[in-house]
Amino acid sequence: MWKNVTLKKVLLAAAMLLPACYVEAHEYAKGHLAIAHPWSMELPPNAPTVAAYFVISNAGSEADRLTGVDSPIAGNAQLHEHVHKDGLMKMQQVQTVDVPAGGEVTFAPMAYHVMLLDLKDRSKLTDGQSFPVTLHFEKTGDVTVEVMVQKQAPDAAPMHAH
Numbered sequence: 001m002w003k004n005v006t007l008k009k010v011l012l013a014a015a016m017l018l019p020a021c022y023v024e025a026h027e028y029a030k031g032h033l034a035i036a037h038p039w040s041m042e043l044p045p046n047a048p049t050v051a052a053y054f055v056i057s058n059a060g061s062e063a064d065r066l067t068g069v070d071s072p073i074a075g076n077a078q079l080h081e082h083v084h085k086d087g088l089m090k091m092q093q094v095q096t097v098d099v100p101a102g103g104e105v106t107f108a109p110m111a112y113h114v115m116l117l118d119l120k121d122r123s124k125l126t127d128g129q130s131f132p133v134t135l136h137f138e139k140t141g142d143v144t145v146e147v148m149v150q151k152q153a154p155d156a157a158p159m160h161a162h
């Protein structure tokens with residue numbers, strides 16, 4: 001009986017976790033590449049720039065390279081990285097980001113990110129909305145993802161462990 005109750009509790013907990021999990025874990029795939037959970041932090045309405053984050057994984061045996069990004073909501077979209085220099089943290093533009101064979105690249109706060117500048121359409125930049133960003137890969141071609149805008153960063157745990 002005790003076991004039974006415990007099992008029910010576990011099942012209930014699992015059932016409660018599932019829907020939220022499905023909502024959060026959106027993923028896009030093309031060729032050997034998958035782009036997991038593109039998201040952006042909700043910012044004050046007058047924020048000059050917006051950043052987008054995701055994880056690119058490459059299941060193939062050949063490396064690929066991200067060569068650029070763009071979005072209809074921004075006049076300019078760049079690839080950025082964070083660097084530590086002389087005890088200072090700053091971000092700078094990079095032209096490309098390598099996606100190693102069988103590996104993954106994490107775009108996250110304080111790491112690689114997509115930076116959207118010259119914002120033209122701010123209507124999608126609030127919690128619960130989404131906006132498209134197209135990633136240009138050297139070998140795989142273009143992949144368009146929907147970036148979810150959220151008030152809080154998704155779990156910092158190494159993405160979704162399921």
Ligand SMILES: [Cu+2]
Pocket residue numbers: 051080081091092113114115
């Ligand atoms: Cu940046």
